[in-house]
Amino acid sequence: MNGSRLFKIVYYMLEKGKTTAPELSDKFEVSIRTIYRDIDVISSAGVPIYATQGKNGGIFIDDDFTMDKSFFTETERAHILNALQGIIATDGKNSDELLTKLGAMFQIKSTSWIEVDFSDWVQNKPKQDIFNLIKNAIFVKKIILIKYFGSNGKITERRVQPLKLIFKSKNWYLYGFCLIQNDYRYFKLTRIKTLEILTETFSPTSIPPNIEKQIHIKKTIDTKLKFDKHVAFRVYDEFTDEVTEDEQGNLYVQVNLPDSDFLYSYIFSFSEHVEIVEPQFLREQIATKLKEMQEKYRT
Structure with a gap:
């Protein structure tokens, strides 16, 4: 007995x-x-599957049937709806029609548990359109075609086969x-200035596992930092490394920082x-940059 065929039926x-x-x-051969x-x-x-005879007869499932009674546990149903809501949250629209349909079919009410806001706290310029265009290009x-602001300070035009966000x-x-x-490349979404979906299609390729681990800076500097207690909230928020504290309340962190601007x-x-x-050399570089900044404000 083919269990997979039963589900498909x-x-x-x-x-x-x-x-x-x-x-x-004929359908399932x-x-x-x-x-x-x-x-x-x-x-x-x-x-609840039924068969009727006659001119308009046939095989059908009761309209009131809900899949959860026979196929999914309560936990599985919740996971399905939560995962779907997480996907829809990145869409930036009230596209919850599918959630409503599945919720009705599962006979449970979806809970709004996630929201993704692409707007910047300072500029308040949303990057939602860029995200959605890339997502749609991946699907189809x-x-x-993008104009990308690289780390070298130059804007270049790139034609890219989008694979994953x-x-x-x-x-x-x-x-x-x-x-x-x-070659394969990473593009930071905030550096994409314009984006156009072309008519050209491409064949999907296999994506290497754990590719997100490949996003790294080639060279780093082992740095010891001292913070005063006024920014303790940021220190504990942004550093997963061990944070130590002296008697005056100053905080110390040993961290690798990228050797870049x-x-x-x-x-x-x-x-x-x-x-x-x-x-010490980094202290001297910071001191030099501070002097250069100070010169700009001399009147």
């Missing part, structure tokens, strides 16, 4: 409504006698095959509340 009938044994026989045996097994499992397997370290990334570089902008975001303890 139930799903087919739920979608189509009334059908016939010859139709099911088995004999009519096998279809009737399958119907008996499905019925014995508790699914179409090449996208990744959320890592508070940022969204697109993983795809860059047709310009002829990001390091300086990140340090300066703490204003006067942070001090680089080690290494």
